[in-house]
Amino acid sequence: MKWIALLICLICVNTGFSQWKNYIIGAKGDTLNRVDQTDLKQGKWFVHVDPLRGEPGYEEEGVYKDGKKTGTWRRYSLMGDLLAVENYRFGNKNGTCTYFTVAGMVREESWKSIDPQNPYDTIQVPDLHDDTKVYTRVIKVDASVVKHGTWNYYDPSSGALIKSETYVLDKLQEPAKKVTVIDAGGNPTAASGTDSTVAPANKVKPAAVADYEKKNSGKKKIRVRDGSTGY
Template structure:
């Protein structure tokens, strides 16, 4: 069979990439598209894309999660699903710790938006704003040593998932709850990228990896018992 040169080159490159990927892994799996996932390198460190599944155990609900590892630590965006395939969490990681905006859902929509800051293990110092107690609009920049691996830092927002309205906001600086102008924070959050709980869930569900979609397709007729619509995330 004759093969066009461009097609032949593409196949050879694809084979080379696949062999290179396998060569970096002590253990690995292949998904439906023959992509390498769940790679453990020869130093027994998790690398690249991972999709894991935890079954229900002793009354605790099971879940699936998908994201990336770098040298054995979570890195970038991780998405968690319940065993019915509904998104329950979107978390950001750096150096293996939560860093940035993390969102949590129940079956009705967005319930909480958290803000975290991870500490670089190689440089445990950070520059933070030290607000004046008599005037929350004024602050000084201070360099401090951060002992924790990750700390609450920024605005935490709590939602009514049915209406999408904000029920409470909190402002943190390196794990310290500080006074804040509640009305100003609410007005800022009203222009959030998520217009409603339904919109937030729709956006999150678009990120389902093919491994989760494949499992859902195989088990769509199987009824899975769940306790309630809570995320299971504190």
């Protein structure tokens, strides 16, 4: 009976592996780097890349589905230091991807992978001048992957944020800036828009000032006494 049971197990294992054109067995006994009969990569993969032409080597691990990267992939230096954590969909980067040096995190990227079978996407577009307003747009996206969301850049030694950018489907968004508007009384008021100082169009000059400017237009600047007694 034992030999019969062992034979059945071997037949089952052989049948399970026969669907793969190629594969390797990992240190824990799991099946890695599987290639199916149609030459598509499937399941868990481990990749080792040697240094070449001055470029450092690396190792990465993640999952393939029908020949395309999917889910979370991690990349390491050949010394074992974490270099990147990337997320994939449809074989392209999707969502947040984070990059590191030995000193620490240097960059957070945000990507959007587009379904090639359905290149139309519904997005929420915030009003850059009013944080309370969000618009829904359905658009066609021609690229397979686009920058979408917030990109942050850091000083790896201190962790301080150096720069932040926001993209909507590959288009860099200009941040809303403060506008200073001068009212009729000469008082500044704040509003959203571009950073500038604007004089109101309806401000009326006093008659005496207008008359003075009219009489002295085109003349050199007139010196006036300031009340001092010295020369």
